[in-house]
Amino acid sequence: MSTLEQKPASSEGRKDPWSQLLQKVGKNQDRAAYHALFEHFAPQLKYYAMANGMASHAEELVQEVFVSIWRRSCLYDWRKAAASTWIFTIARNQRIDMLRKMQRTSAEMPVETEDLWQIPGDNEDEPVTSLHRLMSERRIRESLSHLPEEQITVIAKVYMENKSHQMVANELDIPLGTVKSRVRLALNKLKVILQDQNV
Amino acid sequence: MTRHHPDSLSLMEYSAGNLSEPHALCIRLHLDECPHCRSRVDTLDSLGAVMMEQQPKVTVSESMFDSILSMIDNEPAGAANAAPAPRLSPLQKLLGDDINKLPWKRQMGDVSVLDITDRFPGQSEQVVLQKLAAGGKAPAHTHRGEETTIVLQGAFADQKGVFNQWDFVVLDDKDEHKPVAVGCEDCITLSVLSAPVKLTGTFTRMLNPFIR
Numbered sequence: 001m002s003t004l005e006q007k008p009a010s011s012e013g014r015k016d017p018w019s020q021l022l023q024k025v026g027k028n029q030d031r032a033a034y035h036a037l038f039e040h041f042a043p044q045l046k047y048y049a050m051a052n053g054m055a056s057h058a059e060e061l062v063q064e065v066f067v068s069i070w071r072r073s074c075l076y077d078w079r080k081a082a083a084s085t086w087i088f089t090i091a092r093n094q095r096i097d098m099l100r101k102m103q104r105t106s107a108e109m110p111v112e113t114e115d116l117w118q119i120p121g122d123n124e125d126e127p128v129t130s131l132h133r134l135m136s137e138r139r140i141r142e143s144l145s146h147l148p149e150e151q152i153t154v155i156a157k158v159y160m161e162n163k164s165h166q167m168v169a170n171e172l173d174i175p176l177g178t179v180k181s182r183v184r185l186a187l188n189k190l191k192v193i194l195q196d197q198n199v
Numbered sequence: 200m201t202r203h204h205p206d207s208l209s210l211m212e213y214s215a216g217n218l219s220e221p222h223a224l225c226i227r228l229h230l231d232e233c234p235h236c237r238s239r240v241d242t243l244d245s246l247g248a249v250m251m252e253q254q255p256k257v258t259v260s261e262s263m264f265d266s267i268l269s270m271i272d273n274e275p276a277g278a279a280n281a282a283p284a285p286r287l288s289p290l291q292k293l294l295g296d297d298i299n300k301l302p303w304k305r306q307m308g309d310v311s312v313l314d315i316t317d318r319f320p321g322q323s324e325q326v327v328l329q330k331l332a333a334g335g336k337a338p339a340h341t342h343r344g345e346e347t348t349i350v351l352q353g354a355f356a357d358q359k360g361v362f363n364q365w366d367f368v369v370l371d372d373k374d375e376h377k378p379v380a381v382g383c384e385d386c387i388t389l390s391v392l393s394a395p396v397k398l399t400g401t402f403t404r405m406l407n408p409f410i411r
Contacts, residue, residue, distance in 0.1 A: 031268070035264060042259045042263070043257055043258060044251050044252060044254065046257040046258075047251075047254050047255055050257060058257075059260060062259055063263065063267055063270065067267060067270050070271045070274075081241070081244070081245075082245065082248070084248040084249070084252060085245045085247075088244060088247045088248035088251055089247075092214075092216040092247065093216070095216065104321055108320045109320075110292055111224065111289050111292055111318075112292075115288075115292060116220060116227050116289065117213075117227070118227065118230065118240075136242045137248070137249065140245050140249045141249050144249060155246070155250060158211065158212070158215050159215045159247045159250045159251070160250060160251065160254055162215060164212060183207075184208070190242065191242070
């Protein structure tokens with residue numbers, strides 16, 4: 001897999017190696033493809049679990065995410081999300097699910113985690129503009145490389161450490177307004193805000 | 200077509216998985232009906248993936264892949280390709296098929312409420328359904344703390360505009376309004392109140408998001 005390691009997801013759509021591998025897992029239960037995904041994503045997922053305070057359950061989270069990837073891979077459609085985006089949303093949901101289950105019994109949860117947080121491509125009937133979605137990953141990678149460090153720090157704390165904007169403000173000892181304006185500037189570059197204005 | 204959307208910062212907190220369950224529910228209900236915001240969340244989900252890819256990597260234990268393989272080998276046959284079960288909307292799971300027939304509590308004039316906070320154990324927010332009878336008016340009021348509202352049925356209007364089904368609005372103590380239910384249906388909304396409040400005696404009326 002070393003050639004894939006050197007240019008992860010640098011090309012889009014059909015050419016994205018991880019999306020192709022994931023598609024193979026879904027279609028043929030291809031274990032070699034599954035293993036390649038594991039080699040690439042498991043170390044990222046373990047960092048994610050540790051960064052957000054699940055250190056003692058970090059490997060358990062990685063395992064649960066991979067079992068979930070196996071189960072759901074038949075639903076995966078590269079036109080709806082790149083593999084890395086799809087796997088990120090599964091990890092996010094698995095983390096939330098584990099935290100919920102530690103806090104209460106399933107009888108106390110009339111609504112499941114996936115009723116609240118959607119995995120892209122699940123239960124979606126609408127036609128997909130795949131180009132748009134996959135373009136956005138490339139665009140994000142490019143845009144991020146131009147963002148000031150202080151904006152990236154804030155975004156990393158929100159996504160990796162799962163801190164609210166208020167918690168990030170407390171930790172960095174800066175006003176909440178400053179955190180929000182850093183996020184807005186970053187999202188503006190990523191064209192998430194621009195889309196607000198077209199509503 | 201919805202016209203009032205969650206702001207980008209809330210969508211980001213949603214995408215990161217940092218919102219409380221009731222807040223996530225409000226966003227999810229909106230996303231199910233708003234392709235525009237769904238595409239914004241797709242972008243934000245990709246941002247999460249790219250952030251994760253750019254962080255340090257942590258080596259996993261050598262035996263882990265084998266234990267995952269033995270876990271999937273023990274999966275019931277056909278589980279990998281099982282058709283997803285018929286889908287109930289989160290709202291149906293929470294409230295059943297007809298939100299008009301819930302045990303509404305008439306409060307004052309045209310307004311009824313139902314507190315559903317107990318459906319979200321362990322959360323600090325108050326979660327309230329409110330119903331303004333078709334054509335009815337709520338008295339002028341402001342809001343304590345921050346209140347996130349999504350319209351589940353019908354529509355209401357205030358000085359800021361008309362809020363239709365699946366529209367999303369956040370109000371705080373600076374927003375005084377006097378909502379009127381427009382159209383021929385009762386207007387039903389779901390609100391999440393950030394400041395935890397006690398529903399006791401006469402306070403019930405004061406803390407009701409429509410009448411406060």
